[in-house]
Amino acid sequence: MNYKNISLVIIFLIVSSIYSTANWSSENNLVSEDIELVTIDKYQSDNFSTRVRFIVIHYTSLDWENSLKVLTRPQYAVSSHYLIPESEDDSYPEDNLLVYRLVNENDRAWHAGDSQWEQRTNINDQSIGIELVNTSECFYEDHNKNLDYASNYICSFYDYDPLQINLLIKLLKQIIDENDEIKPTYIFGHSDIAPERKSDPGPKFPWQLLYQNGIGAWYENPTLDRYWRKFNNNEAPSIQQIQCGLKRYGYNIDITSTMDKQSFYVIRAFQQHFRPWKSDGIADIATAATLWSLLEKYFPESLDKDMNIICPSD
Structure with missing residues (x-):
């Protein structure tokens, strides 16, 4: 038996083992912190689409102060990507109306709830939600046996602030330009995707005006x-x-x-x-x-x- 050759093989295996593990930490086999991560954007694929497919319009049924509270505090478990105030709201602190982004567009806001459009559910996963400060509201008496589903509710709908709608149109144009999956029929109200639960943005919302500005669907x-x-x-x-x-x-x-x-x-x-x-x-x-x-x-x-x-x- 050639012990010299065996010794050389053993030495080679030991050295190889040491070399192969040199770039790993001794604890939990984690990658060494000495290695720098570098990502390269040199090559780009055309094979992708944006997350956002839908835009959902809501009204808050509250003034600015309470709308902001409900949409940002954890105990309410509801949010939207954008909140747009209205003029003549005493609870709004600024001199000029501004568009407030509450959730990054890349993140999932909690605004649509149990809803569906076409065959798609989980609308929150695929949409941008925009809340408009407006105190319109509906009240229901679901358990009143004297009223059927066509008469068990009463709604108060109020006009939208023209300046608020102007800001909304500018925002919508920006969102549509950045998300090519959004079709005209994919811009709708909360009531369109949850008709038994919701009535917003209500009949006072100017859908035709949006269409005249190149946003959403309308008929001829x-x-x-x-x-x-x-x-x-x-x-x-x-x-x-x-x-x-x-x-x-x-x-x-x-x-x-x-x-x-x-x-x-x-x-x-x-x-x-x-x-x-x-x-x-x-x-x-x-x-x-x-x-x-x-x-x-x-x-x-x-x-x-x-x-x-x-x-x-x-």
Whole structure:
């Protein structure tokens, strides 16, 4: 046996072991602090998308001071990315209205709650939430047996401050420019994604003004008139067709073919957004014409050659 060769092999293994572990600390096999981490941005991939897909508009139902308290203190467990005050609020301390960022856009604010748009839930994970100081509010009596779901609430809606809306429009344009996943139909109110729980931003919110500034969705008046005449001169759409249309547009609604509680709330939310002068939850011809006009503009594939809605299969 060649002990000399064996000795050389043993020495080689020992040296190799020492060398391979030289860059590790002796405790817990952690990487040595002597090694500097360097990251390089020289190469960039085009294969990515932004986290943000939706923008949700809210009202606070409170003045500035209490809005800020609720949205920032841990005991309330609610937040938004932005808070915009309104003029003539005695609790607001500054001379000029400012836009306040409460949560970084890269982080998840807690503003949407249990909600859905299209087939997407967990809206907080995919959205930017904007709260507007406005004292509009709704009160419900869910357990009053003398009232049904169409009459168990009362709401007080107040006009929005023009300066506040001006700031909102500037903010929205900036957000949209930085997030290419945001489509016109992906800018909506809290009531659109949670119609049985929420009524904000309410029928006083100027959705049409936003559209005129290149933000969000709206219908074309000639198209609305065409469908209104069509439905007046022929058979009006059934509640099943209206449910199918609302689902096609993005609302979370089951196709039941009956005018039920969920349909009332979704229709009311749709009306508050697109027909705010008559948001009673009743599926009239004007509401149907508005819905068809929006589908033709943004989801033309949802209509057949006779302009009937192709109902979703799920």
